[in-house]
Amino acid sequence: MYPFIDFLNNFLPFLYIITFGAYSFDFIKTGKRRFEFARLSLFTTLLLHLIYLFSRTAEFNHPPITNVFEIFTILAFSVCFSYFILELVTDIRGTGPFIIIISIIFQVISTLFIEDLAEVKEVLRSNLLGSHVFTALLGYSGITISAVYGFLYLILYKDIKLSRFGLVFNKLPSLEVLEKLSFYSAIIGFVLLTIAMTIGVIWLPKAFPDFSYSDPKLISSALVWILYGLGIISKVLGKWRGKKVVVLSIVGFILALMSTMLSNFVAQSFHSFY
Amino acid sequence: MNLISVCINHHTAPVDARESLFLQEEEIRNFIGEIKGRFLAEGLVISTCNRTEIYGLPSNHNINSQSIQNFLLQYKDRQTFNGEYFQHFFSRPAIEHLFSVAAGIDSLLIGDNQIFKQVKESIEISEETHFTGFLTRRIFDAAIKAGKRAISETEISEGAVTVSYAAVQLIEKILSALGKKSALVIGAGETGEIAAKHLVERGIGKLAITNRTNERAERLAQKLNGRVIPFTNFKDSLHEYDVVISATSADNLIITRKDIETVMRKRNNASLVLMDIAVPRDIDPATSGLDYVFYHDIDSLNIIVEQNLEKRKKEIPKVKAIIEEEINNFLNWYNSLEVAPTIKTLRDHFEAIRHEEVEKNVNKFSKEDREKLDIVTKRIINKILHYPTVELKKNNEINPSPDESAMRISIIRELFGIDKNEKEERK
Structure with a gap:
């Protein structure tokens, strides 16, 4: 089983890069066949990635959530998976490369540094931890996609304002669609983060003797949650719109990314598994 | 294949010359009645603002394209007309020219869909006047097929190539679901009318029209199922519209930055698209500096038009290949x-x-x-x-x-x- 897992681990970045290439080609030179190939490539990549994740779980007898590099591979998967569903539901075109590149970054880091850990702390085999991490990761995928669409919104907004009618203008969906995609992804991300945090707050004090409410990861996650909450409420109430909301989404994503880095590599807490 | 054709079009003649030989639908029918049997056994007459072209199989060996040209000039009472304005084609070049016209690569606006419809309508007139026969019907079918293939298999008709259509395409890049949006067209002249028509074609939810002369606005509103707003106080309701297209002949600005600032406050900064397609401009260009206001004038819309025309030009070789294929198919059949x-x-x-x-x-x-x-x-x-x-x-x-x-x-x-x-x- 090990060689198969290792093979998939090394093969996945290439699959994501091929898919990225296919979507980029379709972005530059739109064509029905090119798009179908890109979609098929994404589907194949996701399928093999899923097989990889299940194989790891079966081989090492724990879900791949015990260290940051395992989490990165799940993030790579969940970001692209969320995008795949979004693409199927909305039939949106022209945004694939911008999302897939995020998965490539996560997967390449994971492939390079992931270790085959058969022995992990007992607490990391818990189902509640699984639910906590799983919902948190899907939540992060939501806010990642929201940030990407927010970023695309800002580029297109500027291009239209400055009468720059190039590739971005021609290929991206309308500003209003990008704003909606960013907002809906943020809502999904926020809801899932809320669930993850609720599970965490109930379960963490019982599972970890050294649990502390002043844990940096907990504080930064709460900050991200508050930020998104405020943004969503302002948007729903009609106080904020467009640029302001997408900028908030991007800031929230950067903050979430930094909080993960901080808690895993810098600060030592019960939230650091690596 | 002894198909002949005589053509006057935008490549060969100035607009006044083309205008003087333009045939209305009824005139085409009468003209066909005159030439059928006498000059041509069967054929086709296409007449648009950019071209008048006659194709057909001569009814006897003494008839050539020059005879048809002379008769057309006589028919339109233009005997002193400059003969250099005409092009003459015979056999394969005549077929090739007809196919190029149908496929839109001979048009003033390359890839113009309008000409394809006009060719189809002309063929229908020929059918109705019993001016088509076994051979010409086959040629016309092939011409329509070439035109259809050019539209569906290439990007020859993609993108806006007129300012008013470019305005609507740009609006669609900013707003989604036009069915839920409202638009105000200021000015019911030709440009305003075309822009309003494009908006309706793209499914705009609500359309309002305002014009200095109210009757004109009412006529256009009636035609497009819109409503009329009095020109004197249209600014009072400006905030109700997501899109404003202005195409008046006013000498000065009719909408200032201050007006739009007020509008944006009332709209709670919801996106507002301002398309100024008037010359001189109607809307203060300084409005473009306001957040969520998307102001574009004729210059920026022309950038889109130029880009699309360039893209269409690059598609010409593909269309020519389709035409070549269809001509060969036809000639293979004919030679058999x-x-x-x-x-x-x-x-x-x-x-x-x-x-x-x-x-x-x-x-x-x-x-x-x-x-x-x-x-x-x-x-x-x-x-x-x-x-x-x-x-x-x-x-x-x-x-x-x-x-x-x-x-x-x-x-x-x-x-x-x-x-x-x-x-x-x-x-």
């Missing part, structure tokens, strides 16, 4: 309509059937009978083919019109499935 090759193909076809059946059943006969079987079956085939062969040969002897001759041969070929078999063999 000759008597001698048809007789030979017909005989080969029957001989192949006879041979196949004899081979299949030969074992059912004794060795002595096999030779007889061969002779008898050959005799049957000869008898069956005798009459069609004689009829085909008559074609050469009595010398009917090319159209009639082609039709006879084509019927025989189709009846016995010769073309189908040949195509399968080629595959």
Whole structure:
């Protein structure tokens, strides 16, 4: 089983890069066949990635959530998976490369540094931890996609304002669609983060003797949650719109990314598994 | 193929010359009535603001494209007209020109869909006036096929190539679901009308029109199912619209930055698209500095138009390849309509059937009978083919019109499935 897992681990970045290439080609030179190939490539990549994740779980007898590099591979998967569903539901075109590149970054880091850990702390085999991490990761995928669409919104907004009618203008969906995609992804991300945090707050004090409410990861996650909450409420109430909301989404994503880095590599807490 | 054509179009003649030879639909019908039989046995007359073109098969050997040109000038009472304004085509070039027109690559606006519709309408007129025949119908069908393929298989008609359409495309890049949006068109002149029509075509939810002369606004609103707002106080309701297209002939600005600042406050900063397609401009360009206000004037819309025209030009080789293919298909069919090759193909076809059946059943006969079987079956085939062969040969002897001759041969070929078999063999 090990060689198969290792093979998939090394093969996945290439699959994501091929898919990225296919979507980029379709972005530059739109064509029905090119798009179908890109979609098929994404589907194949996701399928093999899923097989990889299940194989790891079966081989090492724990879900791949015990260290940051395992989490990165799940993030790579969940970001692209969320995008795949979004693409199927909305039939949106022209945004694939911008999302897939995020998965490539996560997967390449994971492939390079992931270790085959058969022995992990007992607490990391818990189902509640699984639910906590799983919902948190899907939540992060939501806010990642929201940030990407927010970023695309800002580029297109500027291009239209400055009468720059190039590739971005021609290929991206309308500003209003990008704003909606960013907002809906943020809502999904926020809801899932809320669930993850609720599970965490109930379960963490019982599972970890050294649990502390002043844990940096907990504080930064709460900050991200508050930020998104405020943004969503302002948007729903009609106080904020467009640029302001997408900028908030991007800031929230950067903050979430930094909080993960901080808690895993810098600060030592019960939230650091690596 | 003796198709002739005489054309005056935007490549060859200035607008006033083209205008003077333009034929309205009723005139086309009358003109066809005049030339049918006298000059052309069958044909087609296309007349638009950019071209008047006549195609057809001469009714006798003395008729050429110059005769048609002279008659057209006489018909429009323009005998002193400059002859250099005309183009003349004969045979394959005539077909090629018609296909290029239908495919939109001969248009002033390359890839213009309008000309395809106009060619189709002209063909319908020819059909209605019984001006089409067996051969021309086939040519016109091929022309329509070439036009359709150019539109669907290439990007020759993609993107906006007029300012008013570019404005609507830009609006769609900012706002989604136009059905839920409202638009105000200021100015009910030609430009305003075209822009308003494009908005309706793209499914705008609510359309309002305002114009200095109220009657004109009412006429346009009625045509497009919109509502009219009095010009004197249109600014009071400006905040209700997501899109404002201005196309008046006013000498000064009619909407200032201050107006838009007020509007944006009332709209709670919901996106507002301002399209100023008037010259001189109607809306203060300084409004572009406001957040969520998307202001564009004719210059920025022209950038889109130029880019799209460039893209369309790059598609021309692809369209030419389609035209070439369709011409070859047509000419292959046409060339097959000759008597001698048809007789030979017909005989080969029957001989192949006879041979196949004899081979299949030969074992059912004794060795002595096999030779007889061969002779008898050959005799049957000869008898069956005798009459069609004689009829085909008559074609050469009595010398009917090319159209009639082609039709006879084509019927025989189709009846016995010769073309189908040949195509399968080629595959």
